[in-house]
Amino acid sequence: MANYFNEEFETLPRAALEALQLKRLQSTVARVYANVPFYKQSFDAVGIKPEDIKSLADLQRLPFTTKQNMRDSYPYGLFAASMDEIVRIHASSGTTGKPTVVGYTQKDIEIWSELMARSFMAAGAHKGDIIHNAYGYGLFTGGLGAHYGAEKLGASVIPISGGNTKRQIMIMQDFGSTVLTCTPSYSLYLAEEAAAEGVDIKSSKLRVGIFGAEPWSEAMRGEIEANLGLDAIDIYGLSEIMGPGVAIECIEEKHGLHIWEDHFLPEIINPETGQLVAEGEKGELVITTITKQGIPLIRYRTRDITSISYAPCACGRSHGRIARMSGRSDDMLIIRGVNVFPSQIESILVRVEGVEPHYLLIVDRKDNLDTLEVQVEVNEGIFSDEIKVLQTLSRQIEKEIKDMLGVTCTVKLVEPKTIQRSEGKAQRVKDNRKL
Numbered sequence: 189m190a191n192y193f194n195e196e197f198e199t200l201p202r203a204a205l206e207a208l209q210l211k212r213l214q215s216t217v218a219r220v221y222a223n224v225p226f227y228k229q230s231f232d233a234v235g236i237k238p239e240d241i242k243s244l245a246d247l248q249r250l251p252f253t254t255k256q257n258m259r260d261s262y263p264y265g266l267f268a269a270s271m272d273e274i275v276r277i278h279a280s281s282g283t284t285g286k287p288t289v290v291g292y293t294q295k296d297i298e299i300w301s302e303l304m305a306r307s308f309m310a311a312g313a314h315k316g317d318i319i320h321n322a323y324g325y326g327l328f329t330g331g332l333g334a335h336y337g338a339e340k341l342g343a344s345v346i347p348i349s350g351g352n353t354k355r356q357i358m359i360m361q362d363f364g365s366t367v368l369t370c371t372p373s374y375s376l377y378l379a380e381e382a383a384a385e386g387v388d389i390k391s392s393k394l395r396v397g398i399f400g401a402e403p404w405s406e407a408m409r410g411e412i413e414a415n416l417g418l419d420a421i422d423i424y425g426l427s428e429i430m431g432p433g434v435a436i437e438c439i440e441e442k443h444g445l446h447i448w449e450d451h452f453l454p455e456i457i458n459p460e461t462g463q464l465v466a467e468g469e470k471g472e473l474v475i476t477t478i479t480k481q482g483i484p485l486i487r488y489r490t491r492d493i494t495s496i497s498y499a500p501c502a503c504g505r506s507h508g509r510i511a512r513m514s515g516r517s518d519d520m521l522i523i524r525g526v527n528v529f530p531s532q533i534e535s536i537l538v539r540v541e542g543v544e545p546h547y548l549l550i551v552d553r554k555d556n557l558d559t560l561e562v563q564v565e566v567n568e569g570i571f572s573d574e575i576k577v578l579q580t581l582s583r584q585i586e587k588e589i590k591d592m593l594g595v596t597c598t599v600k601l602v603e604p605k606t607i608q609r610s611e612g613k614a615q616r617v618k619d620n621r622k623l
C-alpha cells in the first residue's frame with residue numbers, strides 16, 4: 189500500500205482532523221490579532237475577536253487577505269514573529285513593482301521540510317532516490333523548498349538549480365538521477381534538448397517527475413510521460429502560503445492534489461461574490477495557514493482556479509483533493525466576451541497530431557474587436573509537407589478551438605523550435621491590448 193512520511197497525520201480520520209484544525213485556527217487567529225496590526229484593524233472593522241472563532245464555519249466571518257495587502261505591508265508588515273525569530277526570507281517577484289516578502293521561523297522551516305517530504309513520498313519518491321532539483325535556488329521558494337524536503341526524506345539531492353540544460357542532461361545521466369523536479373514546460377525542453385544531443389532520456393533512470401509553479405493540463409502530462417518515460421506528478425504551492433508542497437497528487441490516483449489540511453484550511457469561493465461554492469464546483473482557492481509563525485495568512489486569495497473533493501482516495505490519505513489548477517482568476521483572458529484560459533487551449537493543442545506543446549497566444553484589438561492568434565510549433569515531419577497540408581491543419585485547430593471554447597482565432601503554424609523556451613515559467617500569452 190501507500191507509503192507515508194507521517195502516516196498518523198496523513199491518514200487522520202476526518203473528525204480528528206477537523207478538531208485539530210479548529211484548535212490550530214484559534215491559536216493562529218489569536219496570534220495574528222495580538223502581533224499584526226493589519227489583522228487587529230481588519231478584525232476590529234468587522235467586530236470579531238479571536239474568542240468568537242468557535243467552529244470551523246466561523247472562519248467565513250473573517251475578512252480576506254490579498255496580495256495587495258501584502259504589497260501594502262512591504263516588506264515585513266504582516267510578520268507575526270519578531271525578526272530575531274525569523275531565520276529565512278523569501279520573496280516572489282510581482283508582475284509589477286515590489287516583490288511579496290515572506291519570513292520563516294525555524295519551526296516554519298521544519299514544517300515546510302516535512303510537508304515537502306510527505307509530498308515526495310506521495311509522488312512515489314523515497315529515501316535512496318537521487319533527486320535532480322532543477323527548480324531555481326534563490327529568493328524563489330521552489331529550489332530551497334524542494335531541497336530541504338528531499339533532505340528530510342533522506343534522499344540524495346542534486347542542487348542543480350535552473351539553466352545550463354546541456355550540463356543538466358549530462359549530470360542527470362552520470363549521477364543516475366531518479367526523480368526530477370522542475371516546471372512542466374522545462375521538463376519538455378529538457379527532453380527536446382536531450383533528443384537533439386542524441387540522448388535517450390526515456391532509458392535514463394528517471395522514474396518520477398514532480399512538476400509545478402505553472403498550470404499545466406492533463407494532456408501535457410501525457411506528453412511529458414511519453415517523452416521522458418516517468419510518472420509526472422503535479423505539485424502545488426505558492427510562496428505567500430509556504431512555497432512548494434502545499435498540495436500534491438498521489439501516484440496511486442494522479443487525480444486531484446491532496447492539500448495538507450493539518451496545516452492549511454482550503455476554501456473555494458466565487459471570485460466575484462466571495463461566497464463559498466459547493467464541493468466539486470470551480471472557484472478561487474482561498475487558504476488559511478494554521479501553523480505558520482513567521483507570516484500566518486488568514487483567508488488568502490490565491491487567484492488560482494480549482495475545485496475541491498473530499499471523496500476517499502486509493503492512497504488512504506484523508507486530506508481533501510484540489511483539482512489541477514485550470515488557470516488563475518487574474519490570467520484569465522476575456523476575448524470578445526469569452527473567458528479563455530491558456531491551459532484550455534493547450535489541452536486542445538496537445539491532442540492534435542503533428543503539433544508540439546510549444547505555443548504562444550497573441551491577443552490584440554483591431555477595429556475594436558479582440559483578435560486571438562495562436563502560434564504553435566509543428567514537428568519536423570509536418571513542416572516539410574506541402575503548404576496545403578499545413579493549411580488544412582491550421583483550419584482544423586481553429587475549428588477545434590471554436591468548438592471547444594467558443595472563441596474565434598487564427599492559428600499560425602511555426603517552424604520547430606522557434607517559440608522562445610523558458611527555463612522558468614513559460615510565457616504563454618502576449619496581450620497587446622494593454623499597451
Ligand SMILES: [Zn+2]
Nearest residue numbers: 438501502503
Ligand atoms: Zn491519494
